[in-house]
Amino acid sequence: MHSRYRPPRGGALLRGTPALLSVLCALLIWEAYVRVSGISPLLLPAPSQVLRQIWSSREMLWANTVPTIRATLLGFALSVSVAFILSVLLDFIPRLRRALFPVFIISQTLPLVAIAPLMVLWFGFDLTPKILLVALVTFFPMLIALADGYASTEPEVEELLRSMGASRMAVYRMARLPSSLPYFFAGLRISITYAVVAAIFAEYAGARSGLGIVILNAKNSFRPDLVLAAVAVSSAMTLCLYGVAALLQRLMIGHRCTGGAA
Amino acid sequence: MTALSIDNLSLKLGGTQVLDDISLHVAEGEFVSILGPSGCGKSSLFRVLTGGVAADRGEVRVDPAARIGAGSAFAFMPQRDALMPWRRIIDNITLGLEVQGISRADARALAEPMLPEFGLAGFDRHYPHELSGGMRQRAALLRTILQGRPIQLLDEPFGALDALTRAGMQRWLERRFHAAGWTTILVTHDVREAVALSDRIYVFSPRPARVVREIRVDAPRPRLGRPMSDASRRIEEQLLDILLEQRTA
Numbered sequence: 001m002h003s004r005y006r007p008p009r010g011g012a013l014l015r016g017t018p019a020l021l022s023v024l025c026a027l028l029i030w031e032a033y034v035r036v037s038g039i040s041p042l043l044l045p046a047p048s049q050v051l052r053q054i055w056s057s058r059e060m061l062w063a064n065t066v067p068t069i070r071a072t073l074l075g076f077a078l079s080v081s082v083a084f085i086l087s088v089l090l091d092f093i094p095r096l097r098r099a100l101f102p103v104f105i106i107s108q109t110l111p112l113v114a115i116a117p118l119m120v121l122w123f124g125f126d127l128t129p130k131i132l133l134v135a136l137v138t139f140f141p142m143l144i145a146l147a148d149g150y151a152s153t154e155p156e157v158e159e160l161l162r163s164m165g166a167s168r169m170a171v172y173r174m175a176r177l178p179s180s181l182p183y184f185f186a187g188l189r190i191s192i193t194y195a196v197v198a199a200i201f202a203e204y205a206g207a208r209s210g211l212g213i214v215i216l217n218a219k220n221s222f223r224p225d226l227v228l229a230a231v232a233v234s235s236a237m238t239l240c241l242y243g244v245a246a247l248l249q250r251l252m253i254g255h256r257c258t259g260g261a262a
Numbered sequence: 263m264t265a266l267s268i269d270n271l272s273l274k275l276g277g278t279q280v281l282d283d284i285s286l287h288v289a290e291g292e293f294v295s296i297l298g299p300s301g302c303g304k305s306s307l308f309r310v311l312t313g314g315v316a317a318d319r320g321e322v323r324v325d326p327a328a329r330i331g332a333g334s335a336f337a338f339m340p341q342r343d344a345l346m347p348w349r350r351i352i353d354n355i356t357l358g359l360e361v362q363g364i365s366r367a368d369a370r371a372l373a374e375p376m377l378p379e380f381g382l383a384g385f386d387r388h389y390p391h392e393l394s395g396g397m398r399q400r401a402a403l404l405r406t407i408l409q410g411r412p413i414q415l416l417d418e419p420f421g422a423l424d425a426l427t428r429a430g431m432q433r434w435l436e437r438r439f440h441a442a443g444w445t446t447i448l449v450t451h452d453v454r455e456a457v458a459l460s461d462r463i464y465v466f467s468p469r470p471a472r473v474v475r476e477i478r479v480d481a482p483r484p485r486l487g488r489p490m491s492d493a494s495r496r497i498e499e500q501l502l503d504i505l506l507e508q509r510t511a
Contacts, residue, residue: 156344163312163338164361164409174357178348255389256347 045225053229060214061233067210069237071127071199075134076192082135083142090143091150091172108140112201120206130202130210137198138191145187149180182256185249192245196238264325265290265445266335266413271320273306279470280306281317286464286473288413290325291443295456297501298466299509304449305341307471308415312338324412333362337411341418343402345390351401352386358409373408379438380404396427400434407444414446420455432458433486440483453501457494458485465501467508475504 027047033039034046041049054061090097115136119129157175166174203212211230218226266288273281280303288294296304309315311322312334324335337358345354353360356369364372377383380400390398399419406414419435420428436459439446450456456463457479465475477500481493 154342154344156340156342157346159309159312159314160338160340160344161357161361162314163334163336164358165334166361170361174361175346178346181348253348256391 049225050228053225064209064211064214068199071130072195075131076195079135079139083139087146104140116202116205125206125208130199133202134195134198138195141191142187145183146180149183150176153179181253189245192241193238263290267323269321271317273317282470282472293446293461295448295460295463297456297463299468300451302466302468303471305417311336336413336415337406337409338415339406339419343398351388355405395423414444416448436486453498457498465504
């Protein structure tokens with residue numbers, strides 16, 4: 001619990017340099033391998049070729065990225081809202097927690113490969129099954145993060161508040177909710193990456209457009225360069241969403257500097 | 263005038279007897295310590311007083327004249343400072359007032375004149391992790407005092423501090439609390455601390471806690487920051503003997 005000091009400003013870029021270098025290295029090795037070995041681009045296209053593919057199909061890729069982003073964000077928003085409301089209910093009503101938690105755990109045991117086509121069967125090719133699938137995948141991690149966050153509240157702080165005459169609601173608002181925020185943001189950063197994967201998977205199982213469909217079609221027409229182009233776009237998108245979550249965390253609780261994920 | 267009297271209080275927690283027929287009283291403006299071995303149930307007594315648990319038997323009476331409004335008669339300071347890391351020091355200090363429904367502006371107006379006395383002037387906008395252990399403890403003490411309750415309950419307030427900081431805080435507390443005449447109950451297992459700070463000391467037995475001795479400390483003040491008086495030394499020896507006897511008994 002000793003005070004820790006924040007790194008100097010502008011350090012973020014400096015700290016990111018090793019990561020950028022290692023990614024760049026991996027791409028260079030890949031590129032060199034493809035050129036030296038003379039492997040067919042139908043098996044393994046070089047990064048430079050994937051990059052060219054992204055540029056030449058940029059309009060098509062963008063048109064298919066938008067529905068994926070929409071499904072991801074809507075599904076994730078639904079999941080976080082439901083997880084938050086339920087977390088409050090479960091926190092106040094332990095009996096409800098005992099009744100519902102096993103159900104949520106079972107929901108996490110369902111294989112996506114089976115669920116995704118069923119969702120499409122039940123809800124059609126529109127946005128609904130994608131939103132539901134994203135929510136299904138990300139809901140439980142968010143709920144767990146919040147529940148663990150509430151449980152991390154220092155008992156002394158709660159005892160103090162009760163000694164001051166605080167109601168159960170006031171204890172929640174002044175101690176349990178703020179205590180849960182580091183856990184909430186850790187959950188947010190992890191879940192947003194699952195959300196993108198789930199959205200693409202849902203599209204893969206059946207959709208009119210989206211990165212999942214691009215990947216499916218490119219695979220069926222033996223275009224690994226296009227598959228990888230769509231993968232690169234989805235990775236970039238995931239990184240951006242992760243960055244937004246991390247930024248949100250910094251803005252909301254960056255000043256705390258105690259425990260939790262940095 | 264008696265501010266608080268506790269008569270024949272007994273408490274069972276989960277089938278174990280924790281408090282056994284405790285009777286004690288505290289006069290207005292008096293500084294009373296409860297001295298006993300760790301885990302003897304001293305803190306449980308505070309939980310009864312603050313309403314955290316209900317006693318099985320016995321009575322707690324607070325002088326009605328000392329009560330302000332309908333609220334609790336007690337302001338409680340837990341063992342660790344329990345400062346909220348997400349609140350600035352000023353907002354930690356005014357926590358009790360906020361719970362009482364006092365507006366933020368009014369609460370700050372009450373707190374700000376007290377900051378210099380508690381060595382916190384200029385630190386009100388800081389977060390707890392930016393403060394030293396001693397400052398955090400003084401902030402927690404000010405949070406307790408500021409609630410305006412007639413009786414202060416301090417649960418081993420210096421237990422988590424290093425020896426030097428603790429010595430400094432004890433000197434400060436002796437000066438400050440006796441100058442202000444705040445009615446205080448201090449729970450501690452530190453004999454020297456109890457003798458230095460208290461007007462009277464109740465010695466508790468190991469669990470289940472009973473009052474085994476009541477001792478008036480009549481040594482001259484200030485007791486800290488100068489050579490120890492013979493009276494203090496004598497009482498310290500006596501208390502240590504009682505505590506050690508209890509252990510072997």
